[in-house]
Amino acid sequence: MxxxxxxxxxxxxxxxTATQAATIDFSNLTGSNGSAYAGHSQEGFDIGIGSGVWQEAHNFGNGTPAIFSRSDSSSIEVTVSGGGLFTTTSVDLGDASDGAVPYVIEGFLGVASVFNLAGTMDLAGSGFDTFLTGSTDVIDRLVISLSGTRTTSYNIDNIVVDKAVSxxxxxxxxxxxxxxxxxxxxxxxxxx
Structure with missing residues (x-):
């Protein structure tokens, strides 16, 4: 040789390295519709509140449960439990109501932004749409932000992540x- x-x-x-695919589908939430959501762990990932007031959604989801917010600006953060690297391929965003909702799906490695998918969803109360990140970049934190004046809610469900493991x-x-x-x-x- x-x-x-x-x-x-x-x-x-x-x-x-290899990946271990997982879908954060909020299936282990045990409250009732409208119960306060303060974050949880699922599939080896931690989902925490970045901003806004979030609640459990047991009546509306892309498969229930999901989470929703009525705050003018809300975000959640996804990290590997105990720290680590991962990739993300998609997230389902829903609009239970009244028109255009600005969103930002951003991946970070340390403090550096690795990818940023931003736009406006206008599902007019019709349900959920899957937003593909288009990224294979390794990150250590995913931030999903939604904003806009609300009379009803915007929702998050089915965050597809792949944990990078040695x-x-x-x-x-x-x-x-x-x-x-x-x-x-x-x-x-x-x-x-």
Whole structure:
């Protein structure tokens, strides 16, 4: 095996990651329609309140339950429980009422914005639409913001996320790396 092939194998082994897809569908909410929503954990992710007042939606969702807000400006934040990296592919946004609702779906890595999908949904009370992020970028925080004067509500459901996980546990990676470097040293000595 050549030196270049060994280094390539090491790099691929250390950098190897896979994803674990999950859908945050709010199915583990146990309150009644209109109950205060203060955040929860599901599928290894934490969903927290960024701003506004959020409530559980058991009568209207893209599959109930979901969450809704009537605040003029509201946001939620999604992170991996205990910290970590992930990607997101889509989120279902709903409008139970009266017209145009500005939205922003933004992914962050640290304090840097990695992607930003912004627009206006106008479902005129017709239900939910799936908004694709169009991003495969790795993030550590997802913020979903909705705004506009409300007489009824706007809703969030079915946040599709993929947790980035190492396929080789960190201690095993370190041992493998040290063994490979030691093997390289042995090969160099043998050639002399």
């Amino acid at each position: 050549t030196f270049k092939a060994i280094l390539t194998s090491i790099a691929l082994t250390v950098a190897a 396929t080789i546990p960190l201690p095993a990676t370190s041992i493998l790396l040290f063994a490979a470097v030691g093997g390289l040293g042995a090969m160099r000595r043998r050639k002399r």
